[in-house]
Amino acid sequence: MTIRLINENGLYYFVFPNLMSFPLKHAIFSRLGGYSKGPYYSLNVSYNVGDRIGCVEKNLKKIKAFLGADSLVFSKQVHGSKVLVIKEKWQLGRDYIGFDSLVTNLPKVALLIKLADCQGIFLYDSCNGVIANIHCGWRGSVANIIGVTIKTMIREFGSSPSDIWAAISPSLGPCCSEFKNYKKELPKSFWSYQIRPNYFDFWKISISQLMGAGIPYHQILLAGICSACLPSLFFSYRRNKRTGRFATAIMLERSESRLANRK
Numbered sequence: 489m490t491i492r493l494i495n496e497n498g499l500y501y502f503v504f505p506n507l508m509s510f511p512l513k514h515a516i517f518s519r520l521g522g523y524s525k526g527p528y529y530s531l532n533v534s535y536n537v538g539d540r541i542g543c544v545e546k547n548l549k550k551i552k553a554f555l556g557a558d559s560l561v562f563s564k565q566v567h568g569s570k571v572l573v574i575k576e577k578w579q580l581g582r583d584y585i586g587f588d589s590l591v592t593n594l595p596k597v598a599l600l601i602k603l604a605d606c607q608g609i610f611l612y613d614s615c616n617g618v619i620a621n622i623h624c625g626w627r628g629s630v631a632n633i634i635g636v637t638i639k640t641m642i643r644e645f646g647s648s649p650s651d652i653w654a655a656i657s658p659s660l661g662p663c664c665s666e667f668k669n670y671k672k673e674l675p676k677s678f679w680s681y682q683i684r685p686n687y688f689d690f691w692k693i694s695i696s697q698l699m700g701a702g703i704p705y706h707q708i709l710l711a712g713i714c715s716a717c718l719p720s721l722f723f724s725y726r727r728n729k730r731t732g733r734f735a736t737a738i739m740l741e742r743s744e745s746r747l748a749n750r751k
C-alpha cells in the first residue's frame with residue numbers, strides 16, 4: 489500500500505509507509521480536524537481564499553504542534569517555478585511570496601505546501617539529509633518545477649538523484665484532469681499522456697519528470713488518490729471554486745551531521 493490514512497486527535501492525515509523508516513516526519517492532511525467553517529471546513533491553511541484569518545492561524549498552529557516543529561515555512565504560491573532554499577536560521581519566521589518549491593537541510597523546520605487539486609511532491613535525499621516540498625499544478629508541470637527543484641538540491645547540497653525518494657500526494661487524477669484547451673496550454677510532449685479525449689494523466693507526467701531528473705523508479709511513491717473524487721476528505725478547486733486549501737508537510741527530525749557524530 490503506497491499510502492495510509494491515520495486518525496489522531498481528530499486529525500485525519502495520510503502517510504507514505506515507505507517513508508516512515510527515515511528520520512523525518514511527513515503528513516498529507518485532509519480537510520478534517522481544523523477550525524474553519526462553511527466552504528473552508530475545516531483545516532484550511534490558505535490566507536488567500538476568503539477564510540477568516542484567525543481560523544487559518546489556529547489551523548496552522550495545530551499542524552505545527554502536531555509535527556513538533558520549531559518552525560513552519562510556507563510561501564504564497566503563484567504556480568511558478570521558483571525554489572526557496574532554507575539553509576540558515578535567519579531565514580525562518582518570514583513571510584514568503586512567490587515560491588512554489590521549498591528546500592531545506594535544517595532539522596525541526598517543517599516545509600508546508602497548500603493544495604486544492606495540484607500535486608504536493610515530497611523529495612528526500614536520504615544520504616545528505618535534505619528535504620523538499622513542491623507545489624505542482626499543470627503550470628508547474630509545464631515549467632518542470634520538479635526538475636528545477638532536483639537541480640537546486642544537486643547544486644546547493646551536493647545531492648545525488650539516485651539517493652532521492654519522491655512521493656506524490658493525492659491530487660487531481662486522470663479521471664478528472666480535463667483540459668479542453670490543451671492544445672494551447674500544454675506542450676506537445678504532454679499530449680501522449682492523454683488517456684481519453686481532453687483528459688490527461690499528470691501523475692504519469694510527474695513520474696516521468698522525476699525519472700528524467702535521475703530518480704530511480706522504485707523510489708517514486710504515488711498516492712494514486714484523486715482529490716476531486718473525494719470532496720469529504722480534500723478541498724478541490726475543480727469541484728468548488730470557493731474552497732480552502734489542504735496541507736502537506738515534511739520535516740527532518742534531526743540533522744545528518746548529528747547523525748554522523750553518533751556513529
Ligand SMILES: [Zn+2]
Binds near residue numbers: 714715
Ligand atoms: Zn477524479
